[in-house]
Amino acid sequence: KEPSEKPIEDDWLYSWRDYAGRVSSSELQDLWGRILAGEVKQPGSYSMRTLEFLKGLSKAEAELISKAARFVIGERIYRKKEKFLEKEGLFFSQLLFLQDIGVLSGVEAVGLNTIYKSQDETKFFLPLIASNRIMLVEHEEQAKTLKAEVYLLTQVGIEVLKLASFQVDEEYFEAVAKDYAKKGFKVRIADWVQQTADGGQYFNAKEVQSDENA
16 A cells, blocks of 8 residues: 555654664564554554554563454454463453553453444344454344444554454354344455555455354
C-alpha cells in the first residue's frame, strides 16, 4: 500500500524516535520499525498510549502477546476453549497478566458476552477476521443475533496485535466455527488478505459442517 499523503504528527515522531532509540534487541528494533512503517502508510494507526505501552514492553511480554494473538478472532479471544490455549502455554494466569498490562479486558468477569448483530440489511451476515483467515457467519433471518462468551481486546491490544505477524491457530478457529454451525448458522471459513485499513479479499472458502461430536 502506498504511503498516506497525510503527514505524521511531529509529537508522535519525536516520541517514536525517543522510544525506538532505547531498545537493543533486534526483535524489538524490528517491532519499532514496523510501527513506523504502519504509521507512514496510515497516520493514526498507533496512538501515543500504545507507544507508551510498547516502550516498557519486555521481550518475554512481547512473546506472550504473540502467543495470545493466535487466538484472536474478531478482536476477541473465546472462552471455554481452554484446551487450545493451554496447549500453547496460555493458562488463566497468563490471560490475567495480559489484562493487568492492558491488552485484554474481562478476564475476571465470568460470563462476559458479546452479542453480534448483522452487518447486512437483508440477512444476518457477520464477517470475523482472524489474521490470515476469515469466518463468514450467515442466517436468512436478518434480526438474528449471535452470542459468545469472550475476553475482549482493549484498544491498545488491538493496535499492538496489528504488529504481530502470526497465523491463527487453525484447530481453535475451526472449533469456534463449528460452535456457530451447531447454533443453526451457515458458516464458511476462508483465507483472508487484508488490502486496506477497512477491507480485503477472501478466497478458498469452505462451509463448516455442524459436527455434533466435535
